[in-house]
Amino acid sequence: MSTPNLHRLIEKKQTGEKFAVLTAYDATFAHVASSAGVDLILVGDSLGMVLQGESSTLPVTVDDMVYHTRAVAMGNQGSLIVADLPFMSYSNTQQAEDNAAKLMRAGAHMVKLEGGAWLTDTISALSRQGVPVCAHLGLTPQSVNKLGGYKVQGRDNHAATRMLEDAQRLQDAGADMLVLECVPSLLACEITKNLDIPVIGIGAGNLTDAQVLVMHDLLGITPGRRPKFVKNFMEGAGSIQEAIEQYVADVKSGAFPGPEHSFE
Secondary structure (H helix, E strand, O other), rough: OOOOOOHHHHHHHHHHHEEEEEEEEHHHHHHHHHHHHEEEEEOOOOHHHHHHOOOOOOOOHHHHHHHHHHHHHHOOOOEEEEEEEEOOOOOOOHHHHHHHHHHHHHHOEEEEEEOOHHHHHHHHHHOOOOOOEEEEEEHHHHHHHOOOOOOOOOHHHHHHHHHHHHHHHHHHOOOOOEEOOOOOOOHHHHHHHHHHOEEEEEOOOOOOOOEEEEEHOOOOOOOOOOOOOOOOOOOHHHHHHHHHHHHHHHHHHHHOHHHHHOOO
8 A cells, every 4th residue: 555645746736747636425335436546535524415414514523534534544555645623623823723633633634625826825724734735715615605616717807816815825825735626627727827836736737736626526326416517437437446546547547527518
């Protein structure tokens, strides 16, 4: 089993090699995903919706995230593990440090938090303490009530300029990676080119350095309407591992996401 290494993913960006990210929430699926070639496993607060049946990610607690991070770490076969800091668990620097420590002790190699330039002090503090940080811009589900729903972000010039500036400031503060969710493809491409850190897209076109999907979306088992950026990789696959292997291959080749999964 290889040792997870953030710097290997940074090197992939430098060489233009795309990498695949997938959520997992337990030991069994973490084992399958990592064995199928997923470079980074995200223990997402999306578990509130796909595991707990909530209508948003907001009810998820730090204890929930610690539990599922520990389970994923037990099954992991060499992927980098990133764990979400859930809603209102990083409202000040000390709280962020305390909760990040819990997730890192549970087996995370990096924590992820949602928000713009207001997070620079928090990211700097975590970085000083040796905690790698993944930032998250665009559609930030923890802010769904403020955003007025799950909508594409950065479509007008003002919003796009602000996102570009926020991305740069988050990197300068010490962020090691960035997720862009539901962002026009051209804006995501520009941000990716401007940053030295890897950029992971979801609903952000195929010109980012990596892609992420929720495991249940990839398997086609999420109830309700399927978001535009989702593809059911179980169609035509003989097993869950085969479906994930196809996802990894399509991300690396640039075949996924296609134009039909992206926003203009």
